[in-house]
Amino acid sequence: MYNVWTIAKREYSQYFSSPVAYLVAFIMLTILGVFFFSSLVIAMSPQAMQQGYVPNIDVVLWWLGLLLAILTPALTTRLLAEERRLGTIELLMTAPVKDWELVVGKWLGAFLMLVTLLAITLIYPLVLDQLISPGIDQGPMMTGYLGLVLISAALVAIGVFISSLFSNQVAAFITTLGVVIFFWLVTGLIVRVMGSMGGVSEWIRYLDISGPFNNNLLRGVLELRDLIYYLSVTALALFLGTMSVEVRRWG
Amino acid sequence: MIQVEGLTKDYSSRRAIEDLTFHADQGEILGFLGPNGAGKTTTMRILTGYMPPSAGKAQVAGFDVVDQSLDVRRRVGYMPETIPLYPDMTVFEYLKFMADLRRVPDVDDRVDELLDRLGLLDRAESYISNLSKGMRQRVGLAQALVHDPDVLILDEPTLGLDPVQIIEVRNLIKELGQRHTILLSTHILSEAQQVCNRVLIINKGRIVAEDTPERLQDRLTGARRISVVVSGDADGVEAVVGAVSGVTRVTGREDGKLEFETLPGADPRPEVARALVQAGYDLLEMRAIGVSLEDIFLQLTRDEPSPLEPAGDELLENELPE
Numbered sequence: 001m002y003n004v005w006t007i008a009k010r011e012y013s014q015y016f017s018s019p020v021a022y023l024v025a026f027i028m029l030t031i032l033g034v035f036f037f038s039s040l041v042i043a044m045s046p047q048a049m050q051q052g053y054v055p056n057i058d059v060v061l062w063w064l065g066l067l068l069a070i071l072t073p074a075l076t077t078r079l080l081a082e083e084r085r086l087g088t089i090e091l092l093m094t095a096p097v098k099d100w101e102l103v104v105g106k107w108l109g110a111f112l113m114l115v116t117l118l119a120i121t122l123i124y125p126l127v128l129d130q131l132i133s134p135g136i137d138q139g140p141m142m143t144g145y146l147g148l149v150l151i152s153a154a155l156v157a158i159g160v161f162i163s164s165l166f167s168n169q170v171a172a173f174i175t176t177l178g179v180v181i182f183f184w185l186v187t188g189l190i191v192r193v194m195g196s197m198g199g200v201s202e203w204i205r206y207l208d209i210s211g212p213f214n215n216n217l218l219r220g221v222l223e224l225r226d227l228i229y230y231l232s233v234t235a236l237a238l239f240l241g242t243m244s245v246e247v248r249r250w251g
Numbered sequence: 252m253i254q255v256e257g258l259t260k261d262y263s264s265r266r267a268i269e270d271l272t273f274h275a276d277q278g279e280i281l282g283f284l285g286p287n288g289a290g291k292t293t294t295m296r297i298l299t300g301y302m303p304p305s306a307g308k309a310q311v312a313g314f315d316v317v318d319q320s321l322d323v324r325r326r327v328g329y330m331p332e333t334i335p336l337y338p339d340m341t342v343f344e345y346l347k348f349m350a351d352l353r354r355v356p357d358v359d360d361r362v363d364e365l366l367d368r369l370g371l372l373d374r375a376e377s378y379i380s381n382l383s384k385g386m387r388q389r390v391g392l393a394q395a396l397v398h399d400p401d402v403l404i405l406d407e408p409t410l411g412l413d414p415v416q417i418i419e420v421r422n423l424i425k426e427l428g429q430r431h432t433i434l435l436s437t438h439i440l441s442e443a444q445q446v447c448n449r450v451l452i453i454n455k456g457r458i459v460a461e462d463t464p465e466r467l468q469d470r471l472t473g474a475r476r477i478s479v480v481v482s483g484d485a486d487g488v489e490a491v492v493g494a495v496s497g498v499t500r501v502t503g504r505e506d507g508k509l510e511f512e513t514l515p516g517a518d519p520r521p522e523v524a525r526a527l528v529q530a531g532y533d534l535l536e537m538r539a540i541g542v543s544l545e546d547i548f549l550q551l552t553r554d555e556p557s558p559l560e561p562a563g564d565e566l567l568e569n570e571l572p573e
Contacts, residue, residue, distance in 0.1 A: 006351040010340075017339050088335040091394070094299040095352045096324040249302045 003101040004108060007092075011079070011109025020078070024071045025117055028064075035063050036124050040131070057125050057136050058218045061144040064121060065213055068114070068151060069184040073176035075113060076159025077169050079106040080245070084167035093249070103241040107160045107234075114152040118145065139220035147217030150230035154209060155180060157237035164244040183209045209233065252277050252402055252432040253298065257307035260293050267293040268456040270307070275449075280428040282447030282464070283436035290456040291436040292332060295404050298434070299329040312401045325353070328395035328431075332406040334387055335394075338380035342371055342390055345379060346397060353398035365393045369423070385416040392423065403427060405435040409442060421446050475513045477520065480536040481527060482507060491530045495522045510540065 015021035042048055043055040080103075083089040092102055122145075129135045159176050166172035187208040194204065205211060212226035253275040260267045268290035275281040283291045297304045298311055300320040308315065314322040337345055343362060350358045366372045369389045374382065379390065388408065395403055408424065409417045424446050427433060437443055443450045444464040452460040452467075460467065481488055485507040492511055493501045497519035500512040513519055520537060527534050 002354070003352065006348070010348050014337075014339065086335060086337065087331060087333040088337060090296075090301060090329075090331045091335040091349070092352075094301050094324055094327070094329045095349070096321045096354075097352060098321070 001101075003097045004105040007097070007102060007105025008108035008112065011106055012112050014109070015075070015113045020074055021113065024074050025120070028067050028071055028117060029120065031067060032060060032064060032121060032124065036060055036128075054132055055128065057128060057141045058144060060121075060124050060128075061141075061148065061218055062214070064118075064148060065151060065210065065218075066184070068148065069155065069180050069210070070177070072114065072152065072155040073159055073173055073180055076110050076156055077163055077173040077176055079110060079160050080163040080241075081166045081169045081172040085169065093245075099245045100238075100242045103160060103164070103238055103245060106163075107157055107238055107241075110156045110159070111153055114156060115149060118148055118152065137220065140218060143217045143220050143222050146222070147213040147226075150217075150227065151209065151213055154230045154233040154237070157234040157241070161237045161241040161244065164241045164248075180209075183207060185210070188214070252279070252312055253281070253434060254310040255294075255298070255307070256309070258294065258297060258304050258309055259306040260290075260297060260302075261305045266456060268453075271453075271456075271458060273451055273458065273461065275432055275434055277432055278428070278430075279449060280424070280433045280435065280447045282443035282450040283434060283453060284438065284440065284443045284450050285436075285453035286438055289453045291453060292406055293456075294453075295329070295331075295406050295434070295436060298323075299327050299404055300324045301329075325398070326401045328398065328400035328403045330391045330395040330403075330405045330408060332410065334391035336379045336387060336390060339378065341376050341378055342366070342382070343375040345390065346393055349394045350397045355398050361397065365396060369393050384411050385413065385419075388412060388416070388420060392420070396427070401432060403431045403433045403435075405433065407436055407438070409437070409439070417442075475518075476510055476540040477513065477523075478504075478508070478510045478536070478538055478540050479523065479527070479534070480508050481532040482535050483533055485532065488527070488530075488532055491526055491532070492523055495519050495526050498523065507535075 039055045039059050043053055080089070083092065093099075097105075125136060125141050158179060162176045162179060163172045166175070187204065188210050191205055191208050191211065206229070212223075212229055215221075216223055216226055253273075255271055255273050258271040259269050271290075271294060273281075283294070285291050293302075296302050297316060298309055300316055300323050303317050310316070311323045312326040314326070316323050337348075340348070343366070346362045346365060347358055350361055355361050363372075363375075366375050369392060371386070371389055371393065374386060379387065382390065388411075392405075392408065395405070405424070409420050412420060421442065424433060424435065428446075428448075435446065447464055450460075450462060450464050450467055451458055479488075479492065488507075489501050489503050489509055492498055492509065497514050497517035498511045499514055501509060502511070503509045511523075524534055524537060
């Protein structure tokens with residue numbers, strides 16, 4: 001575990017000397033700020049006042065989820081791909097570090113970075129809480145943020161796995177983006193279309209990463225199976241990442 | 252310290268090394284000499300636990316590289332050919348990270364000690380991206396030394412350095428050789444001669460010769476090549492030189508320039524000079540041409556029935572003068 005922590009620590013501090021992390025934070029917070037602001041403006045319009053509309057936090061959190069899905073690949077793509085390009089992978093693979101420790105360390109560093117970003121966004125619920133009475137609904141906020149943390153874990157793990165397959169960062173980035181968008185948006189769409197036509201088979205629901213978040217966690221519903229779902233995706237992706245590093249040794 | 256037996260590595264389409272057997276004893280500096288693509292890096296990667304061999308066995312510091320890979324890695328310091336550095340870390344951060352990975356106690360002290368030893372103290376806070384090639388090489392070496400390993404494996408440690416830096420690094424390696432067992436690869440013969448106790452010559456994945464640098468030198472440069480330049484009319488000069496005893500293989504280069512080889516052990520240079528002057532030529536220059544690795548390969552492969560046939564000890568015993 002000590003090795004995992006050593007690698008994670010380096011990875012985490014590395015983000016603060018890379019423009020990519022600042023860019024991701026900038027884009028995320030700016031877009032979120034604009035949506036937050038406009039939802040406040042809408043809520044203060046006469047019509048909304050008349051209808052008794054109260055803005056809720058899930059508006060912000062839904063967008064935050066989507067932004068995470070789109071921006072996480074930018075943070076994960078270099079994790080192992082860059083090590084390959086720089087040749088530093090040779091250093092890590094000849095140090096007394098097990099392959100899974102390397103993969104999990106990389107994952108943990110990027111995951112903690114995303115959690116830091118998520119912590120900064122807590123400012124929006126706090127502001128909203130001051131603006132409306134009797135304050136925001138605490139339930140959906142808690143489960144919503146839990147959902148975001150779980151989604152980060154899963155997305156970063158997928159990113160680490162894909163990064164382990166490439167030495168070209170652009171290729172790793174585009175692949176990760178494609179995979180994440182597919183499982184975030186496309187499968188969700190398929191589920192909805194098939195749902196309107198009748199039966200949705202269970203397995204395609206499992207492919208929809210955003211499903212448990214949008215359907216349950218954002219609404220304040222906490223189900224054990226959703227927790228297990230995200231944790232299994234994380235574990236599976238980390239396992240595949242470790243396998244990929246190991247297989248590369250035999251190259 | 253290093254025991255290798257029948258080591259073979261196949262890549263998907265190509266056999267990189269075939270049936271390598273060698274050993275390095277405690278406190279020895281073993282040189283791995285060969286052209287690019289001979290299998291040096293592959294062998295080193297196997298010994299450092301980076302990749303497993305396809306066949307054969309290797310032990311480092313008493314541990315098997317496949318079954319006890321982590322134990323091997325704990326005791327080996329490795330500097331790959333492309334020095335693996337993180338450009339956006341400072342020298343100190345980088346070495347501290349490596350020391351942490353190696354679980355070195357008193358990390359800060361150890362890193363300071365290494366920086367001092369390698370002359371990097373004033374660069375500790377520099378970003379690695381701003382370092383010169385020579386400085387990077389030193390950082391790479393510091394990284395390999397950070398856990399005070401029993402065995403040091405250095406892949407082309409002087410590649411791309413300027414002459415002053417090359418001498419510095421060679422001296423450093425010699426100094427390190429007093430406490431560590433070192434396996435280093437190079438494609439420069441003189442480097443192997445200066446630094447190593449014993450040299451393995453490897454070509455196309457096989458060991459073609461193994462000996463101390465001195466004996467290898469004697470054997471390989473037993474025939475020395477000498478270049479001669481005379482001025483003016485140079486007709487017939489080759490015949491004059493060729494007539495001197497101890498001279499073989501005279502080859503004319505351009506006008507007034509020629510090269511000859513000597514018989515092993517003979518030094519006919521004074522006689523050649525005298526003969527040339529007596530024959531009325533103006534001798535401008537006479538110098539020994541250093542033997543390049545290419546010459547050695549030509550020589551080794553000329554001595555053998557087939558380039559892929561491993562020479563081994565048999566050939567050495569036959570060839571070496573008692």
